[in-house]
Amino acid sequence: MNKKTITALVILTVLIIGVTTFCFGQFIPNAPFKKEVVTAPDFSLKDLKGKTFRLSRYSGDTVLLFFGTTWCPACRTEIPAYKKIYETYTPQGMEVVYINIGESAKRVKRFVKKNSLPYRVLLDKNETVANSYNIMGVPTFILLNKDRVVVNISHRTMDIPLEELFPKEK
Numbered sequence: 001m002n003k004k005t006i007t008a009l010v011i012l013t014v015l016i017i018g019v020t021t022f023c024f025g026q027f028i029p030n031a032p033f034k035k036e037v038v039t040a041p042d043f044s045l046k047d048l049k050g051k052t053f054r055l056s057r058y059s060g061d062t063v064l065l066f067f068g069t070t071w072c073p074a075c076r077t078e079i080p081a082y083k084k085i086y087e088t089y090t091p092q093g094m095e096v097v098y099i100n101i102g103e104s105a106k107r108v109k110r111f112v113k114k115n116s117l118p119y120r121v122l123l124d125k126n127e128t129v130a131n132s133y134n135i136m137g138v139p140t141f142i143l144l145n146k147d148r149v150v151v152n153i154s155h156r157t158m159d160i161p162l163e164e165l166f167p168k169e170k
Contacts, residue, residue, distance in 0.1 A: 038150045040142065043129045045099065045122040048109055053097065053122050055148070062094040062165050063144040067124075067135045069101055070111040074155070075139040079115055081157035086119045092166050097122060101130045101138065 040063075044054040055063065066082055068075035086096045096119045100108045105123055112121055124130050133142065141160055143152040152161050 040144050040148045040150055041132050042148075043132065045124055045129060048105060048112060048121050048123070053120065058095050059148060060146050062089075062146055063148070064089075064094060064096050064160070064162075065133075065142040065144070066096075066098045066119075067101055067130055067133070067140040067142070068098060068138045070103055070107055072138045076115070078139050078157050079117070083118060085157060085160070085162065089162060089166060090119075094162075094166070096120070099124050099129060101135065102127045 040055065042054065042056045044052050047053055064085065066078075068078075082096075082098075090096055098117065098119055099122045100111075101124050103123075103125075108121060108123060111117075122129075133140075137155065139155055141152075141154050141157060142150060143154075143160055143162070143165070145151050145165060151165065152159070154160055
C-alpha cells in the first residue's frame, strides 16, 4: 500500500469511530448493566388524534415506551407481542405508548389502521425525544417504574422484565 491509501484508511477509520460514538442526546444506560438510577427525561408529543401526551403526567404509573418506525421489519415483528403486553398490563395500571420516529402522521395513521394498533401512538416528527433518549436503533423498548426510573432498555419484547414490576399472584 502506498502512503495515500494508508492515510485515507486512517482518516476513514477515525471518521467512522467518531460518528459511531457521537451521542446527540442524554445518555440513558441499560439499567441491568448500570447500577446508577436514571430518571427518564420528561417530554411531550402529540398523538394521532392531536392530543398532547406528557410523560410527567404519568408519574406514579409504570410506563412502557416503544420507539419504532413503520418501515422497520423488527418493529412489525414485535407488534403481536406488544399488543399482548398492552392487553395484559394496561388493566394492571401500566401506560403503554408507541413513539414513531420521524415519519408523517398520514403514513403512521395508515400503519396503525392496517395493524389495528390498540395503544396510544405518538409522533416524534423531529426525532427530538428519540435523541434525548439516545435511541440508536429500532425497535427500542424502555420500561419505566412508578418513579419514572429506567428499569430496562431492550430491543425485544421478550427481554422486558414486566414480572419484576407486576408479579403474578400465587
